[in-house]
Amino acid sequence: MKKSGILIEMENNRVKETSLGMITLAARSDAELFALVLDGVDDAICDMLGRYGITTVVDLGLPSDPEVRLNPAVRADAAAKAARNLNLDTVFGLSSADGKDLVPRVAALLDAPLVMDCLDVDPEKHIARTSQYSGKVLADIQLTGDVVIFGIRPNAVQPVPAPAQPRKMEMAWNNPAVENVGLVSWEDGEDGGQASLTEADIIIAGGRGLKNSDNFSLIFDCAKKLHAAVGASRVAVDEGWVPYAFQVGQTGEKVSPRAYIACGISGSIQHFAGMKTAGMIIAVNKDENAAIMANCDYHVQGDLFEILPELIRQL
Amino acid sequence: MQIYVCIKHVPDSAANIHILDDIRIDEKVAFLLNPYDEHAVTEAASLKQKVPDSEIIAVCLGKPDAEKTIRSAMAMGADRGILVETDDVCDSMTTARVLHAAIVQDGSADIIFTGKESIDSEGMQTQFRIGALFDFPVVTNAAAFDITSGKAVVTCELSGGRTRTFHLSLPCVVGAGRGLNTPGYPTFPDVVKARKKSIKTISMDNLSITPATGSAKTVALTPLEQKRYPKKITGNSADQAKEIIRILRQEAKVLT
Numbered sequence: 001m002k003k004s005g006i007l008i009e010m011e012n013n014r015v016k017e018t019s020l021g022m023i024t025l026a027a028r029s030d031a032e033l034f035a036l037v038l039d040g041v042d043d044a045i046c047d048m049l050g051r052y053g054i055t056t057v058v059d060l061g062l063p064s065d066p067e068v069r070l071n072p073a074v075r076a077d078a079a080a081k082a083a084r085n086l087n088l089d090t091v092f093g094l095s096s097a098d099g100k101d102l103v104p105r106v107a108a109l110l111d112a113p114l115v116m117d118c119l120d121v122d123p124e125k126h127i128a129r130t131s132q133y134s135g136k137v138l139a140d141i142q143l144t145g146d147v148v149i150f151g152i153r154p155n156a157v158q159p160v161p162a163p164a165q166p167r168k169m170e171m172a173w174n175n176p177a178v179e180n181v182g183l184v185s186w187e188d189g190e191d192g193g194q195a196s197l198t199e200a201d202i203i204i205a206g207g208r209g210l211k212n213s214d215n216f217s218l219i220f221d222c223a224k225k226l227h228a229a230v231g232a233s234r235v236a237v238d239e240g241w242v243p244y245a246f247q248v249g250q251t252g253e254k255v256s257p258r259a260y261i262a263c264g265i266s267g268s269i270q271h272f273a274g275m276k277t278a279g280m281i282i283a284v285n286k287d288e289n290a291a292i293m294a295n296c297d298y299h300v301q302g303d304l305f306e307i308l309p310e311l312i313r314q315l
Numbered sequence: 316m317q318i319y320v321c322i323k324h325v326p327d328s329a330a331n332i333h334i335l336d337d338i339r340i341d342e343k344v345a346f347l348l349n350p351y352d353e354h355a356v357t358e359a360a361s362l363k364q365k366v367p368d369s370e371i372i373a374v375c376l377g378k379p380d381a382e383k384t385i386r387s388a389m390a391m392g393a394d395r396g397i398l399v400e401t402d403d404v405c406d407s408m409t410t411a412r413v414l415h416a417a418i419v420q421d422g423s424a425d426i427i428f429t430g431k432e433s434i435d436s437e438g439m440q441t442q443f444r445i446g447a448l449f450d451f452p453v454v455t456n457a458a459a460f461d462i463t464s465g466k467a468v469v470t471c472e473l474s475g476g477r478t479r480t481f482h483l484s485l486p487c488v489v490g491a492g493r494g495l496n497t498p499g500y501p502t503f504p505d506v507v508k509a510r511k512k513s514i515k516t517i518s519m520d521n522l523s524i525t526p527a528t529g530s531a532k533t534v535a536l537t538p539l540e541q542k543r544y545p546k547k548i549t550g551n552s553a554d555q556a557k558e559i560i561r562i563l564r565q566e567a568k569v570l571t
Contacts, residue, residue, distance in 0.1 A: 244492070
Protein backbone atom coordinates (compact mmCIF):
# COMPACT_ATOMS: atom_id res chain seq x y z
CA MET A 1 0.00 0.00 0.00
CA LYS A 2 1.22 3.51 -0.85
CA LYS A 3 1.97 5.89 1.99
CA SER A 4 1.36 9.63 2.10
CA GLY A 5 2.70 12.00 4.74
CA ILE A 6 1.00 15.29 5.53
CA LEU A 7 2.97 18.06 7.23
CA ILE A 8 0.55 19.47 9.77
CA GLU A 9 0.57 23.16 10.70
CA MET A 10 -0.79 24.29 14.03
CA GLU A 11 -1.95 27.53 15.51
CA ASN A 12 -2.56 28.03 19.24
CA ASN A 13 -2.09 24.29 19.78
CA ARG A 14 -4.85 23.43 17.32
CA VAL A 15 -4.66 21.94 13.85
CA LYS A 16 -5.14 24.62 11.22
CA GLU A 17 -8.22 24.26 9.03
CA THR A 18 -5.95 24.53 5.97
CA SER A 19 -4.04 21.44 7.16
CA LEU A 20 -7.30 19.50 7.40
CA GLY A 21 -8.01 20.45 3.76
CA MET A 22 -4.71 18.81 2.79
CA ILE A 23 -5.82 15.56 4.44
CA THR A 24 -9.01 15.62 2.36
CA LEU A 25 -6.90 16.13 -0.76
CA ALA A 26 -4.47 13.32 0.14
CA ALA A 27 -7.42 10.99 0.86
CA ARG A 28 -8.36 11.05 -2.84
CA SER A 29 -5.81 8.26 -3.31
CA ASP A 30 -6.10 5.01 -1.37
CA ALA A 31 -2.73 5.58 0.32
CA GLU A 32 -2.27 5.17 4.05
CA LEU A 33 -2.30 8.66 5.57
CA PHE A 34 0.38 9.73 8.05
CA ALA A 35 0.15 13.10 9.81
CA LEU A 36 3.63 14.50 10.45
CA VAL A 37 3.34 16.76 13.50
CA LEU A 38 6.22 19.06 14.40
CA ASP A 39 4.75 20.93 17.34
CA GLY A 40 3.68 18.24 19.78
CA VAL A 41 0.74 15.83 19.85
CA ASP A 42 -2.02 15.49 22.43
CA ASP A 43 -5.30 13.55 22.44
CA ALA A 44 -7.34 16.44 21.06
CA ILE A 45 -4.95 16.80 18.12
CA CYS A 46 -5.06 13.04 17.47
CA ASP A 47 -8.86 13.08 17.53
CA MET A 48 -9.05 16.03 15.18
CA LEU A 49 -6.65 14.44 12.68
CA GLY A 50 -8.50 11.12 12.91
CA ARG A 51 -11.79 12.81 12.20
CA TYR A 52 -10.49 13.78 8.76
CA GLY A 53 -8.98 10.42 7.83
CA ILE A 54 -5.47 10.21 9.29
CA THR A 55 -4.58 6.62 10.25
CA THR A 56 -1.21 7.30 11.90
CA VAL A 57 -0.28 10.44 13.82
CA VAL A 58 3.49 10.79 13.91
CA ASP A 59 5.00 13.00 16.59
CA LEU A 60 8.36 14.11 15.21
CA GLY A 61 9.47 14.74 18.77
CA LEU A 62 11.02 18.17 18.35
CA PRO A 63 12.08 19.86 21.60
CA SER A 64 9.81 22.64 22.86
CA ASP A 65 12.67 25.17 23.00
CA PRO A 66 11.52 27.66 20.32
CA GLU A 67 15.06 28.44 19.16
CA VAL A 68 15.29 24.84 18.03
CA ARG A 69 11.69 24.02 17.21
CA LEU A 70 11.01 27.13 15.11
CA ASN A 71 14.21 26.79 13.08
CA PRO A 72 13.03 25.75 9.60
CA ALA A 73 16.28 23.84 8.97
CA VAL A 74 15.63 21.72 12.08
CA ARG A 75 12.00 21.17 11.10
CA ALA A 76 12.90 20.19 7.55
CA ASP A 77 15.56 17.78 8.77
CA ALA A 78 13.05 16.04 11.06
CA ALA A 79 10.40 15.89 8.32
CA ALA A 80 12.84 14.52 5.72
CA LYS A 81 14.07 11.84 8.15
CA ALA A 82 10.49 10.83 8.92
CA ALA A 83 9.72 10.59 5.19
CA ARG A 84 12.71 8.28 4.75
CA ASN A 85 12.05 6.16 7.85
CA LEU A 86 8.38 5.71 7.02
CA ASN A 87 9.13 5.06 3.34
CA LEU A 88 6.63 7.68 2.24
CA ASP A 89 5.75 7.84 -1.46
CA THR A 90 4.16 11.29 -1.29
CA VAL A 91 4.53 14.26 1.04
CA PHE A 92 1.99 17.08 1.27
CA GLY A 93 2.68 20.42 2.94
CA LEU A 94 1.10 23.86 2.85
CA SER A 95 2.31 26.63 0.56
CA SER A 96 1.70 28.99 3.50
CA ALA A 97 4.10 31.58 4.94
CA ASP A 98 5.77 28.91 7.07
CA GLY A 99 5.35 26.19 4.46
CA LYS A 100 7.28 28.17 1.86
CA ASP A 101 10.29 27.94 4.17
CA LEU A 102 9.71 24.28 5.06
CA VAL A 103 8.35 22.27 2.13
CA PRO A 104 11.10 23.24 -0.38
CA ARG A 105 13.72 22.45 2.28
CA VAL A 106 12.26 18.96 2.68
CA ALA A 107 12.25 18.51 -1.11
CA ALA A 108 15.89 19.64 -1.31
CA LEU A 109 16.98 17.28 1.48
CA LEU A 110 15.18 14.35 -0.16
CA ASP A 111 16.25 15.49 -3.65
CA ALA A 112 12.60 14.90 -4.58
CA PRO A 113 10.50 16.80 -7.13
CA LEU A 114 8.11 19.43 -5.77
CA VAL A 115 5.31 21.66 -7.03
CA MET A 116 4.54 24.60 -4.75
CA ASP A 117 1.29 26.53 -4.55
CA CYS A 118 -0.83 23.69 -5.95
CA LEU A 119 -4.45 24.62 -6.60
CA ASP A 120 -5.29 20.97 -7.15
CA VAL A 121 -3.51 17.60 -7.13
CA ASP A 122 -4.28 14.21 -8.60
CA PRO A 123 -2.54 12.10 -5.93
CA GLU A 124 -2.80 8.91 -8.00
CA LYS A 125 -1.24 10.27 -11.19
CA HIS A 126 1.04 12.72 -9.35
CA ILE A 127 -0.14 15.63 -11.45
CA ALA A 128 -0.40 19.03 -9.77
CA ARG A 129 -2.13 22.13 -11.05
CA THR A 130 -0.50 25.44 -10.18
CA SER A 131 -0.54 28.99 -11.49
CA GLN A 132 2.44 30.42 -13.38
CA TYR A 133 3.45 33.60 -15.21
CA SER A 134 2.00 35.95 -12.61
CA GLY A 135 -1.26 34.07 -12.40
CA LYS A 136 -1.93 34.20 -16.15
CA VAL A 137 -1.43 30.50 -16.83
CA LEU A 138 -2.52 27.26 -15.20
CA ALA A 139 0.16 24.60 -15.48
CA ASP A 140 -0.36 20.88 -15.00
CA ILE A 141 2.90 19.39 -13.78
CA GLN A 142 3.66 15.68 -13.67
CA LEU A 143 6.07 14.54 -10.96
CA THR A 144 8.05 11.31 -11.12
CA GLY A 145 10.39 9.87 -8.52
CA ASP A 146 10.64 7.63 -5.47
CA VAL A 147 9.12 10.40 -3.36
CA VAL A 148 7.07 13.29 -4.75
CA ILE A 149 6.11 16.44 -2.86
CA PHE A 150 3.21 18.87 -3.18
CA GLY A 151 2.91 22.28 -1.50
CA ILE A 152 -0.80 23.03 -1.38
CA ARG A 153 -2.20 26.56 -1.58
CA PRO A 154 -4.10 27.13 1.68
CA ASN A 155 -7.88 26.91 1.19
CA ALA A 156 -7.45 25.15 -2.19
CA VAL A 157 -9.42 22.23 -0.78
CA GLN A 158 -12.09 22.51 1.91
CA PRO A 159 -11.82 19.81 4.59
CA VAL A 160 -14.40 17.00 4.56
CA PRO A 161 -14.71 14.70 7.61
CA ALA A 162 -13.83 11.02 6.99
CA PRO A 163 -13.49 9.42 10.44
CA ALA A 164 -10.63 7.01 11.16
CA GLN A 165 -9.16 5.63 14.37
CA PRO A 166 -5.59 6.87 14.31
CA ARG A 167 -2.71 5.20 16.07
CA LYS A 168 0.01 7.33 17.56
CA MET A 169 3.67 6.94 16.80
CA GLU A 170 6.69 8.78 18.16
CA MET A 171 9.89 9.43 16.32
CA ALA A 172 13.07 9.96 18.26
CA TRP A 173 14.59 13.35 17.61
CA ASN A 174 18.35 13.29 17.68
CA ASN A 175 19.88 16.72 17.62
CA PRO A 176 20.62 17.08 13.92
CA ALA A 177 23.67 18.79 12.49
CA VAL A 178 22.14 22.11 11.43
CA GLU A 179 24.49 24.31 13.48
CA ASN A 180 25.41 26.22 10.30
CA VAL A 181 22.05 28.02 10.52
CA GLY A 182 20.85 29.24 13.90
CA LEU A 183 17.59 31.00 14.65
CA VAL A 184 18.54 33.88 16.91
CA SER A 185 15.32 35.87 17.23
CA TRP A 186 11.76 35.95 16.00
CA GLU A 187 9.05 38.55 15.88
CA ASP A 188 5.42 37.62 15.53
CA GLY A 189 4.24 41.10 14.66
CA GLU A 190 2.55 43.68 16.88
CA ASP A 191 -0.73 41.92 16.45
CA GLY A 192 -0.08 38.21 16.83
CA GLY A 193 -3.81 37.65 16.26
CA GLN A 194 -3.76 38.99 12.69
CA ALA A 195 -4.80 36.08 10.56
CA SER A 196 -2.09 34.91 8.21
CA LEU A 197 -2.64 36.44 4.80
CA THR A 198 -2.29 33.28 2.75
CA GLU A 199 -4.62 31.29 4.97
CA ALA A 200 -7.35 33.73 5.84
CA ASP A 201 -10.99 33.07 4.92
CA ILE A 202 -11.53 36.79 4.46
CA ILE A 203 -9.02 39.38 3.31
CA ILE A 204 -9.68 43.09 3.33
CA ALA A 205 -7.12 44.95 1.28
CA GLY A 206 -6.35 48.62 0.78
CA GLY A 207 -4.73 50.52 -2.07
CA ARG A 208 -4.07 53.98 -3.42
CA GLY A 209 -7.55 55.13 -2.41
CA LEU A 210 -6.54 55.06 1.26
CA LYS A 211 -4.24 58.03 0.52
CA ASN A 212 -1.90 57.64 3.53
CA SER A 213 -0.75 55.34 6.28
CA ASP A 214 -3.00 56.87 8.96
CA ASN A 215 -6.09 56.11 6.91
CA PHE A 216 -4.93 52.50 6.57
CA SER A 217 -6.04 52.02 10.19
CA LEU A 218 -9.59 51.90 8.76
CA ILE A 219 -8.62 48.66 7.00
CA PHE A 220 -7.09 47.25 10.19
CA ASP A 221 -10.14 48.18 12.27
CA CYS A 222 -12.47 46.61 9.75
CA ALA A 223 -10.28 43.48 9.59
CA LYS A 224 -10.49 43.09 13.35
CA LYS A 225 -14.27 43.17 13.26
CA LEU A 226 -14.39 40.69 10.36
CA HIS A 227 -11.62 38.43 11.77
CA ALA A 228 -10.01 39.03 8.40
CA ALA A 229 -6.40 39.36 7.32
CA VAL A 230 -5.14 42.66 5.96
CA GLY A 231 -3.78 42.92 2.44
CA ALA A 232 -2.40 45.79 0.40
CA SER A 233 -1.71 46.73 -3.18
CA ARG A 234 1.77 47.47 -4.45
CA VAL A 235 1.19 51.23 -4.20
CA ALA A 236 0.35 50.93 -0.50
CA VAL A 237 3.55 49.00 0.31
CA ASP A 238 5.78 51.07 -1.98
CA GLU A 239 4.49 54.22 -0.26
CA GLY A 240 5.41 52.62 3.06
CA TRP A 241 1.86 52.65 4.45
CA VAL A 242 2.21 48.97 5.44
CA PRO A 243 5.16 46.51 5.27
CA TYR A 244 5.88 44.42 2.17
CA ALA A 245 4.57 41.31 3.93
CA PHE A 246 1.05 42.66 3.40
CA GLN A 247 1.32 42.92 -0.36
CA VAL A 248 -1.05 40.85 -2.47
CA GLY A 249 -0.10 40.46 -6.12
CA GLN A 250 2.41 39.14 -8.54
CA THR A 251 5.36 40.28 -6.44
CA GLY A 252 3.49 39.76 -3.18
CA GLU A 253 1.40 36.95 -1.76
CA LYS A 254 -0.86 34.78 -3.90
CA VAL A 255 -4.06 34.24 -1.97
CA SER A 256 -7.30 32.29 -2.33
CA PRO A 257 -9.57 33.51 0.47
CA ARG A 258 -13.26 32.75 0.35
CA ALA A 259 -13.93 36.49 0.23
CA TYR A 260 -11.63 39.31 -0.86
CA ILE A 261 -12.67 42.89 -0.20
CA ALA A 262 -10.63 45.36 -2.26
CA CYS A 263 -10.84 48.94 -1.02
CA GLY A 264 -9.47 51.75 -3.16
CA ILE A 265 -7.61 49.26 -5.36
CA SER A 266 -7.83 49.82 -9.11
CA GLY A 267 -7.10 46.16 -9.96
CA SER A 268 -3.97 46.03 -12.13
CA ILE A 269 -3.03 42.78 -13.88
CA GLN A 270 -0.28 42.41 -11.29
CA HIS A 271 -2.73 42.75 -8.40
CA PHE A 272 -5.13 40.25 -9.97
CA ALA A 273 -2.22 37.83 -10.29
CA GLY A 274 -2.30 37.54 -6.51
CA MET A 275 -6.02 37.26 -5.84
CA LYS A 276 -7.89 36.12 -8.95
CA THR A 277 -8.55 32.70 -7.42
CA ALA A 278 -10.49 34.22 -4.50
CA GLY A 279 -13.93 32.68 -4.00
CA MET A 280 -15.64 36.07 -4.07
CA ILE A 281 -14.31 39.53 -4.85
CA ILE A 282 -16.03 42.63 -3.49
CA ALA A 283 -14.67 45.94 -4.76
CA VAL A 284 -15.16 49.29 -3.06
CA ASN A 285 -14.00 52.11 -5.30
CA LYS A 286 -14.81 55.71 -6.09
CA ASP A 287 -14.06 55.23 -9.78
CA GLU A 288 -16.66 53.16 -11.57
CA ASN A 289 -14.25 52.73 -14.49
CA ALA A 290 -11.53 51.11 -12.36
CA ALA A 291 -10.51 47.73 -13.83
CA ILE A 292 -11.55 45.89 -10.68
CA MET A 293 -15.18 47.04 -11.06
CA ALA A 294 -15.51 44.95 -14.22
CA ASN A 295 -13.87 41.83 -12.79
CA CYS A 296 -15.42 41.26 -9.40
CA ASP A 297 -18.58 39.68 -8.00
CA TYR A 298 -19.93 42.79 -6.29
CA HIS A 299 -18.90 46.38 -6.56
CA VAL A 300 -19.73 49.37 -4.48
CA GLN A 301 -19.16 52.66 -6.16
CA GLY A 302 -18.66 55.11 -3.37
CA ASP A 303 -16.39 56.78 -0.88
CA LEU A 304 -14.53 54.23 1.21
CA PHE A 305 -14.12 56.86 3.95
CA GLU A 306 -17.90 56.66 4.40
CA ILE A 307 -18.46 52.97 3.70
CA LEU A 308 -15.68 51.52 5.86
CA PRO A 309 -16.71 53.40 9.04
CA GLU A 310 -20.29 52.22 8.39
CA LEU A 311 -19.08 48.64 8.05
CA ILE A 312 -17.11 48.91 11.30
CA ARG A 313 -20.15 50.38 13.04
CA GLN A 314 -22.54 47.68 11.82
CA LEU A 315 -20.28 44.69 12.48
CA MET B 316 34.84 37.50 -1.41
CA GLN B 317 33.56 35.50 -4.36
CA ILE B 318 29.91 36.48 -4.57
CA TYR B 319 27.76 34.47 -6.96
CA VAL B 320 24.30 35.63 -7.98
CA CYS B 321 21.98 33.15 -9.69
CA ILE B 322 19.67 34.96 -12.07
CA LYS B 323 16.88 34.05 -14.47
CA HIS B 324 15.68 35.47 -17.78
CA VAL B 325 11.87 35.67 -17.51
CA PRO B 326 8.95 37.15 -19.47
CA ASP B 327 8.00 40.66 -18.37
CA SER B 328 5.17 40.44 -15.86
CA ALA B 329 3.20 42.96 -17.91
CA ALA B 330 3.43 40.83 -21.08
CA ASN B 331 0.40 39.06 -22.46
CA ILE B 332 1.16 35.37 -22.36
CA HIS B 333 -0.07 33.26 -25.29
CA ILE B 334 -0.05 29.52 -25.04
CA LEU B 335 1.08 27.40 -27.98
CA ASP B 336 0.12 23.75 -28.52
CA ASP B 337 -1.36 23.66 -24.98
CA ILE B 338 2.14 23.07 -23.62
CA ARG B 339 4.42 26.09 -24.00
CA ILE B 340 4.23 29.86 -24.09
CA ASP B 341 4.86 32.03 -27.12
CA GLU B 342 8.30 33.41 -26.32
CA LYS B 343 7.90 36.41 -28.60
CA VAL B 344 7.43 38.70 -25.60
CA ALA B 345 9.80 40.97 -23.72
CA PHE B 346 12.12 39.07 -21.37
CA LEU B 347 14.00 40.65 -18.50
CA LEU B 348 15.89 40.00 -15.28
CA ASN B 349 13.59 38.28 -12.78
CA PRO B 350 12.49 41.09 -10.38
CA TYR B 351 13.52 39.23 -7.20
CA ASP B 352 16.95 38.65 -8.75
CA GLU B 353 17.34 42.43 -9.04
CA HIS B 354 17.25 42.50 -5.26
CA ALA B 355 19.84 39.71 -5.18
CA VAL B 356 22.22 41.62 -7.49
CA THR B 357 21.66 44.86 -5.58
CA GLU B 358 22.54 43.17 -2.28
CA ALA B 359 25.65 41.63 -3.83
CA ALA B 360 26.72 45.10 -5.01
CA SER B 361 26.27 46.64 -1.59
CA LEU B 362 28.19 43.76 0.00
CA LYS B 363 31.02 44.41 -2.43
CA GLN B 364 31.14 48.02 -1.28
CA LYS B 365 31.73 46.82 2.26
CA VAL B 366 34.24 44.13 1.23
CA PRO B 367 36.14 45.89 -1.58
CA ASP B 368 38.20 42.97 -2.90
CA SER B 369 35.07 41.06 -3.83
CA GLU B 370 34.04 39.86 -7.24
CA ILE B 371 30.39 39.43 -8.29
CA ILE B 372 29.64 36.72 -10.81
CA ALA B 373 26.14 36.45 -12.32
CA VAL B 374 25.23 32.88 -13.29
CA CYS B 375 22.30 32.11 -15.54
CA LEU B 376 20.83 29.01 -17.16
CA GLY B 377 18.83 29.89 -20.24
CA LYS B 378 18.56 30.35 -23.96
CA PRO B 379 21.26 32.40 -25.79
CA ASP B 380 19.00 35.46 -25.54
CA ALA B 381 19.50 35.40 -21.74
CA GLU B 382 22.74 37.28 -22.34
CA LYS B 383 20.60 40.45 -22.18
CA THR B 384 19.57 39.60 -18.65
CA ILE B 385 23.20 39.00 -17.65
CA ARG B 386 24.05 42.44 -19.11
CA SER B 387 21.28 43.95 -16.94
CA ALA B 388 22.82 42.31 -13.87
CA MET B 389 26.20 43.68 -14.92
CA ALA B 390 24.80 47.19 -15.25
CA MET B 391 23.60 46.77 -11.66
CA GLY B 392 27.01 45.68 -10.40
CA ALA B 393 27.97 42.15 -11.50
CA ASP B 394 31.62 42.01 -12.66
CA ARG B 395 31.32 39.11 -15.02
CA GLY B 396 28.81 36.51 -16.13
CA ILE B 397 28.41 32.84 -16.87
CA LEU B 398 25.66 31.76 -19.25
CA VAL B 399 24.88 28.08 -19.39
CA GLU B 400 23.01 27.73 -22.66
CA THR B 401 20.11 25.43 -23.29
CA ASP B 402 16.90 25.58 -25.28
CA ASP B 403 15.28 23.11 -22.89
CA VAL B 404 12.91 24.14 -20.13
CA CYS B 405 14.59 22.66 -17.06
CA ASP B 406 12.92 21.70 -13.80
CA SER B 407 14.37 23.06 -10.59
CA MET B 408 16.23 19.81 -9.79
CA THR B 409 18.14 20.12 -13.06
CA THR B 410 18.51 23.90 -12.81
CA ALA B 411 20.08 23.63 -9.35
CA ARG B 412 22.48 20.94 -10.59
CA VAL B 413 23.52 23.11 -13.53
CA LEU B 414 24.03 26.26 -11.41
CA HIS B 415 25.95 24.22 -8.83
CA ALA B 416 28.21 22.68 -11.49
CA ALA B 417 28.82 26.05 -13.18
CA ILE B 418 29.81 27.68 -9.88
CA VAL B 419 32.06 24.76 -8.86
CA GLN B 420 33.80 24.92 -12.24
CA ASP B 421 34.32 28.67 -11.88
CA GLY B 422 35.61 29.10 -8.37
CA SER B 423 34.94 28.94 -4.68
CA ALA B 424 31.76 30.65 -3.49
CA ASP B 425 31.78 32.64 -0.26
CA ILE B 426 28.14 33.52 -0.66
CA ILE B 427 25.39 32.85 -3.21
CA PHE B 428 22.45 35.20 -3.70
CA THR B 429 19.27 34.24 -5.56
CA GLY B 430 15.79 35.70 -5.78
CA LYS B 431 13.22 34.07 -3.50
CA GLU B 432 11.36 32.80 -6.59
CA SER B 433 11.08 33.43 -10.31
CA ILE B 434 7.97 35.14 -11.62
CA ASP B 435 7.54 32.70 -14.53
CA SER B 436 7.51 29.20 -13.06
CA GLU B 437 7.05 30.42 -9.45
CA GLY B 438 8.73 27.29 -8.09
CA MET B 439 10.20 28.81 -4.86
CA GLN B 440 12.71 25.99 -4.45
CA THR B 441 15.90 26.33 -6.52
CA GLN B 442 17.77 28.20 -3.76
CA PHE B 443 17.19 25.33 -1.33
CA ARG B 444 18.34 22.75 -3.86
CA ILE B 445 21.53 24.72 -4.58
CA GLY B 446 22.16 24.87 -0.84
CA ALA B 447 21.63 21.12 -0.47
CA LEU B 448 24.02 20.34 -3.35
CA PHE B 449 26.76 22.50 -1.77
CA ASP B 450 25.75 21.57 1.78
CA PHE B 451 25.49 25.32 2.52
CA PRO B 452 22.82 26.74 4.85
CA VAL B 453 19.95 28.55 3.12
CA VAL B 454 17.44 31.24 4.06
CA THR B 455 14.72 32.70 1.90
CA ASN B 456 12.68 35.89 1.57
CA ALA B 457 15.49 37.90 3.14
CA ALA B 458 14.53 41.44 4.19
CA ALA B 459 17.79 42.45 5.90
CA PHE B 460 21.32 41.19 5.39
CA ASP B 461 24.66 41.87 7.02
CA ILE B 462 27.93 40.10 7.70
CA THR B 463 29.38 40.43 11.18
CA SER B 464 32.22 38.41 12.75
CA GLY B 465 32.33 36.03 9.83
CA LYS B 466 28.64 35.18 9.96
CA ALA B 467 25.74 36.28 7.80
CA VAL B 468 22.96 37.84 9.86
CA VAL B 469 19.74 37.65 7.87
CA THR B 470 16.21 38.65 8.79
CA CYS B 471 13.52 36.91 6.75
CA GLU B 472 9.88 37.87 6.36
CA LEU B 473 6.89 35.62 6.84
CA SER B 474 3.42 37.03 6.28
CA GLY B 475 1.47 39.26 8.66
CA GLY B 476 4.54 41.19 9.78
CA ARG B 477 6.26 38.10 11.24
CA THR B 478 10.05 37.89 10.93
CA ARG B 479 12.81 35.41 11.78
CA THR B 480 16.46 36.36 12.21
CA PHE B 481 19.18 33.80 11.51
CA HIS B 482 22.95 33.53 11.89
CA LEU B 483 24.43 31.56 9.03
CA SER B 484 27.98 30.34 8.71
CA LEU B 485 29.66 31.18 5.41
CA PRO B 486 29.39 30.13 2.68
CA CYS B 487 25.62 30.33 2.54
CA VAL B 488 22.72 30.85 0.13
CA VAL B 489 20.40 33.84 0.57
CA GLY B 490 17.07 34.10 -1.30
CA ALA B 491 16.30 37.80 -1.70
CA GLY B 492 12.84 39.19 -1.00
CA ARG B 493 11.42 42.58 -1.92
CA GLY B 494 12.04 44.06 1.50
CA LEU B 495 15.82 43.57 1.19
CA ASN B 496 16.70 46.73 -0.72
CA THR B 497 15.54 49.07 -3.48
CA PRO B 498 17.17 48.26 -6.81
CA GLY B 499 18.24 51.40 -8.62
CA TYR B 500 17.92 52.06 -12.33
CA PRO B 501 21.38 51.66 -13.89
CA THR B 502 22.86 54.87 -15.27
CA PHE B 503 23.85 55.15 -18.94
CA PRO B 504 27.60 54.83 -18.11
CA ASP B 505 26.76 51.65 -16.11
CA VAL B 506 25.00 50.22 -19.14
CA VAL B 507 27.92 51.09 -21.42
CA LYS B 508 30.42 49.57 -18.99
CA ALA B 509 28.31 46.41 -18.74
CA ARG B 510 28.67 45.88 -22.50
CA LYS B 511 32.44 45.50 -22.08
CA LYS B 512 32.33 43.01 -19.23
CA SER B 513 33.02 39.37 -20.01
CA ILE B 514 30.44 36.62 -20.28
CA LYS B 515 31.58 33.03 -20.44
CA THR B 516 29.20 30.82 -22.39
CA ILE B 517 28.99 27.12 -21.64
CA SER B 518 26.74 24.63 -23.34
CA MET B 519 24.66 22.75 -20.79
CA ASP B 520 25.71 19.49 -22.45
CA ASN B 521 29.34 20.24 -21.61
CA LEU B 522 28.75 20.41 -17.85
CA SER B 523 29.04 17.08 -16.11
CA ILE B 524 25.85 16.66 -14.15
CA THR B 525 24.48 13.60 -12.42
CA PRO B 526 20.80 13.56 -13.36
CA ALA B 527 18.21 13.55 -10.61
CA THR B 528 16.21 10.38 -10.08
CA GLY B 529 12.97 12.34 -10.07
CA SER B 530 11.57 15.00 -12.36
CA ALA B 531 8.89 17.65 -12.74
CA LYS B 532 7.51 17.97 -16.23
CA THR B 533 4.84 20.36 -17.50
CA VAL B 534 2.17 18.34 -19.29
CA ALA B 535 -0.35 21.09 -20.07
CA LEU B 536 -0.77 24.86 -19.97
CA THR B 537 -4.11 26.65 -20.05
CA PRO B 538 -4.90 30.35 -19.73
CA LEU B 539 -6.14 31.26 -16.27
CA GLU B 540 -9.18 33.40 -16.77
CA GLN B 541 -11.93 33.63 -14.31
CA LYS B 542 -14.89 35.48 -15.71
CA ARG B 543 -16.89 37.23 -13.07
CA TYR B 544 -20.21 39.01 -13.58
CA PRO B 545 -20.24 42.06 -11.33
CA LYS B 546 -23.39 43.10 -9.53
CA LYS B 547 -23.72 46.61 -8.19
CA ILE B 548 -24.44 47.35 -4.55
CA THR B 549 -26.52 50.53 -4.40
CA GLY B 550 -27.98 52.84 -1.79
CA ASN B 551 -26.38 55.17 0.74
CA SER B 552 -23.27 54.09 2.62
CA ALA B 553 -25.28 52.57 5.47
CA ASP B 554 -27.30 50.46 3.00
CA GLN B 555 -24.14 49.47 1.16
CA ALA B 556 -22.39 48.38 4.36
CA LYS B 557 -25.47 46.39 5.38
CA GLU B 558 -25.56 44.65 2.01
CA ILE B 559 -21.83 43.80 2.16
CA ILE B 560 -22.38 42.15 5.55
CA ARG B 561 -25.39 40.22 4.20
CA ILE B 562 -23.35 38.98 1.24
CA LEU B 563 -20.44 37.91 3.45
CA ARG B 564 -22.85 36.11 5.76
CA GLN B 565 -25.32 34.49 3.36
CA GLU B 566 -23.43 34.08 0.09
CA ALA B 567 -19.74 33.81 0.95
CA LYS B 568 -20.69 32.22 4.30
CA VAL B 569 -17.61 33.59 5.98
CA LEU B 570 -19.35 35.47 8.78
CA THR B 571 -21.51 33.96 11.48
